[in-house]
Amino acid sequence: DQQVKxxxxxxxxxxxxxxxxxxxxxxxxxxxxxxxxxxxxxGPTFLISISSIKDKNEDGRFTVxxxxxxxxxxxxxxxxxxxxxxxxxxxxxxxxxxxxIIFGKGTRLHILP
Amino acid sequence: ETGVTQSPxxxxxxxxxxxxxxxxxxxxxxxxxxxxxxxxxxxxFIFQYYREEENGxxxxxxxxxxxxxxNYSSELNVNALxxxxxxxxxxxxxxxxxxxxVYQGQFFGPGTRLTVL
Numbered sequence: 304d305q306q307v308k309x310x311x312x313x314x315x316x317x318x319x320x321x322x323x324x325x326x327x328x329x330x331x332x333x334x335x336x337x338x339x340x341x342x343x344x345x346g347p348t349f350l351i352s353i354s355s356i357k358d359k360n361e362d363g364r365f366t367v368x369x370x371x372x373x374x375x376x377x378x379x380x381x382x383x384x385x386x387x388x389x390x391x392x393x394x395x396x397x398x399x400x401x402x403x404i405i406f407g408k409g410t411r412l413h414i415l416p
Numbered sequence: 417e418t419g420v421t422q423s424p425x426x427x428x429x430x431x432x433x434x435x436x437x438x439x440x441x442x443x444x445x446x447x448x449x450x451x452x453x454x455x456x457x458x459x460x461f462i463f464q465y466y467r468e469e470e471n472g473x474x475x476x477x478x479x480x481x482x483x484x485x486x487n488y489s490s491e492l493n494v495n496a497l498x499x500x501x502x503x504x505x506x507x508x509x510x511x512x513x514x515x516x517x518v519y520q521g522q523f524f525g526p527g528t529r530l531t532v533l
Binding site: 307309339344345346347348349392394403404405406407408409 | 420449457459461464523524
């Protein structure tokens with residue numbers, strides 16, 4: 304039972320263009336959604352989060368959009384840079400329940416020169 | 417500010433053995449969580465420790481156990497190792513207990529890669 308789904312295992316985007324990574328979830332109890340970035344041989348690094356009461360959160364080149372009715376969120380990176388090439392994990396948490404973070408399987412983003 | 421550190425970086429064990437993995441939390445963080453990341457999967461929550469007590473557990477059998485020490489460092493112990501336990505084990509820390517600053521995310525260490533033969 305996968306509560307957080309990232310259906311695209313990989314994505315290739317031209318440098319300078321917009322990267323859009325998608326994520327779907329099934330549990331309505333989630334109240335925070337997070338994106339993590341992971342380079343090989345490193346642990347995941349927190350990128351950006353959004354509360355379930357918001358529909359958008361922006362931090363520099365990174366913007367997360369949340370569509371609660373569709374149980375869908377997306378991460379937009381613009382403009383995409385070579386250093387953005389990594390695996391991106393979508394994650395969710397029910398803070399007022401058990402606080403554990405549920406991760407998707409990840410999407411590998413390749414930024415092409 | 418020192419980040420999350422884990423030891424060892426790599427480990428090879430045989431089926432049936434026991435293993436202990438170690439984690440030092442980031443300075444100022446009192447909550448530690450452990451995750452298992454199998455190949456091609458996202459990290460899966462094992463358990464969380466706050467003030468030396470387990471305060472959340474994922475769907476892992478009792479042979480996965482842990483400890484948190486007064487300095488907030490932590491250990492993950494796995495008994496009776498199975499081949500499927502081969503994975504990257506990640507430790508993460510944050511301030512606050514359950515319901516704490518999850519919106520800031522947890523800070524992950526580089527992981528320990530365990531191979532069970």
